[in-house]
Amino acid sequence: MKLEVVILAAGQGTRMRSALPKVLHPLAKRPLLAHVLDSARALMPVRIHVVIGHGSEKVRDALDDTNIVWVMQEEQLGTGHAVLQAMPGVDADSTVLILYGDVPLLRSGTLQDLVDNAPALLTAELDDPHGYGRVLRDSGDQLLGVVEHKDATEEQRGVNEINTGVLAYPAQLLADYLPRVGNANSQGEYYLPDVLSMAVKEGRCVAALRANEPSEVMGINDRVQLAEAETVYRRRAAEELMIAGVSLADPSRIDIRGRLHCDRDVFIDVNCVFEGKVSLGEGVRIGANCVLRDCSIAAGTEVHPMSHIDGSELGRDCSVGPYARLRPGTVLADGARIGNFVETKKAVIGQGSKVNHLSYIGDAELGTGVNIGAGTITCNYDGVSKHKTSLGDGVFVGSNSTLVAPLEVGNGGFVGAGSTVTRDVPDSALGVARAKQRNIDGWQTPKQRAENDNNPGRGD
Numbered sequence: 001m002k003l004e005v006v007i008l009a010a011g012q013g014t015r016m017r018s019a020l021p022k023v024l025h026p027l028a029k030r031p032l033l034a035h036v037l038d039s040a041r042a043l044m045p046v047r048i049h050v051v052i053g054h055g056s057e058k059v060r061d062a063l064d065d066t067n068i069v070w071v072m073q074e075e076q077l078g079t080g081h082a083v084l085q086a087m088p089g090v091d092a093d094s095t096v097l098i099l100y101g102d103v104p105l106l107r108s109g110t111l112q113d114l115v116d117n118a119p120a121l122l123t124a125e126l127d128d129p130h131g132y133g134r135v136l137r138d139s140g141d142q143l144l145g146v147v148e149h150k151d152a153t154e155e156q157r158g159v160n161e162i163n164t165g166v167l168a169y170p171a172q173l174l175a176d177y178l179p180r181v182g183n184a185n186s187q188g189e190y191y192l193p194d195v196l197s198m199a200v201k202e203g204r205c206v207a208a209l210r211a212n213e214p215s216e217v218m219g220i221n222d223r224v225q226l227a228e229a230e231t232v233y234r235r236r237a238a239e240e241l242m243i244a245g246v247s248l249a250d251p252s253r254i255d256i257r258g259r260l261h262c263d264r265d266v267f268i269d270v271n272c273v274f275e276g277k278v279s280l281g282e283g284v285r286i287g288a289n290c291v292l293r294d295c296s297i298a299a300g301t302e303v304h305p306m307s308h309i310d311g312s313e314l315g316r317d318c319s320v321g322p323y324a325r326l327r328p329g330t331v332l333a334d335g336a337r338i339g340n341f342v343e344t345k346k347a348v349i350g351q352g353s354k355v356n357h358l359s360y361i362g363d364a365e366l367g368t369g370v371n372i373g374a375g376t377i378t379c380n381y382d383g384v385s386k387h388k389t390s391l392g393d394g395v396f397v398g399s400n401s402t403l404v405a406p407l408e409v410g411n412g413g414f415v416g417a418g419s420t421v422t423r424d425v426p427d428s429a430l431g432v433a434r435a436k437q438r439n440i441d442g443w444q445t446p447k448q449r450a451e452n453d454n455n456p457g458r459g460d
Contacts, residue, residue, distance in 0.1 A: 001095050004094045016223060029275060050069070071089070092171050095170055103219050123162060123164060125162075137161075146197070150187065235251070250270045253270040276293045278294070287304045287321065299317075307324040314332045370391050376403070392410045398414075410427035
């Protein structure tokens with residue numbers, strides 16, 4: 001039977017105390033709803049319906065996708081009412097999986113088990129179930145129904161098994177039961193779990209599957225719970241990395257805010273942040289306090305502490321940092337070295353080339369075996385346009401040089417230290433562009449001259 005997913009994301013989330021819709025608050029730098037969509041898509045449904053209400057335009061702008069069917073819930077009258085809004089777009093012969101935009105930690109395997117046992121409800125055992133609907137079972141452990149906390153008796157409130165609201169249900173049954181759900185309860189709302197009681201009363205067997213980890217069903221209602229979810233997400237990600245052969249200096253001090261792929265024997269030191277799509281080859285070492293975003297790093301390369309790498313591609317056996325910043329468009333060939341306090345942007349650094357200290361290399365292409373001295377900068381911007389600097393194989397640039405683009409230095413070319421180079425340097429030539437040195441005898445510092453001005457007889 002084909003699967004359709006309905007995600008409820010219409011709530012305002014008043015306890016977040018924010019103008020941002022609750023489902024757009026970030027977990028690992030991605031909206032809560034994006035995580036729910038990931039779990040849903042892993043099941044390969046034919047359609048995903050997202051029910052929106054409060055801040056609907058913001059939600060659609062942030063997550064609009066051709067594979068999402070957006071459903072508007074003008075009035076928030078309960079979960080049963082919300083699902084009912086989506087049912088006209090659901091095929092009658094499908095299974096419907098109902099998820100929540102503020103429950104981002106559900107594993108796809110848990111959801112698949114639920115779908116396979118439909119009609120089925122996902123439950124969880126909590127030490128403190130206060131505020132949650134309770135799951136009622138008979139003496140044979142079969143589901144009888146769900147009662148909301150405010151409507152429960154004292155005896156029922158003693159039950160620790162709670163309703164997560166996540167369920168898989170045949171579309172035909174939902175279409176039959178939902179219009180019959182009433183709102184005779186303390187909230188005056190149409191509760192989705194009432195369809196469970198209806199099925200039981202008709203003699204249908206409804207499975208109630210307990211989640212393996214209570215954290216899977218954690219709902220986000222305030223920023224405290226959001227922080228707790230971040231901790232769970234971080235722990236999960238760290239465990240997956242270590243199982244895959246990655247060594248972490250401290251599993252509690254790594255932040256993965258995107259997708260991180262690592263080959264075996266990678267080492268990651270403390271307080272590193274990974275954003276976007278990052279790939280680390282075999283044996284890569286990442287030093288403490290680094291930020292890596294949308295980059296790939298080949299085997300054997302080491303990134304030293306305090307370095308930022310963004311939109312860059314690093315070859316094998318490179319060395320970067322400490323305190324280096326590689327901006328988008330940077331490409332390092334095998335064996336290239338970028339040292340401390342070096343910034344690159346849209347720069348191709350050839351095999352074995354070195355930019356070791358205190359330099360800026362932007363809009364540039366360096367051949368193999370190039371050496372850039374400390375304090376060198378490429379002047380790539382004239383106030384209107386960007387221009388390119390090209391350095392051939394084996395070029396040596398002395399310290400404190402200024403390379404004014406557009407500029408080309410040929411293979412084996414040299415640039416003398418302290419030069420401001422504005423013209424091309426031919427192959428194997430030395431370019432020197434600096435003022436002729438003058439030595440002034442008897443030079444006095446400004447302080448000495450001031451003293452002499454106040455004492456005219458002195459020094460005559």
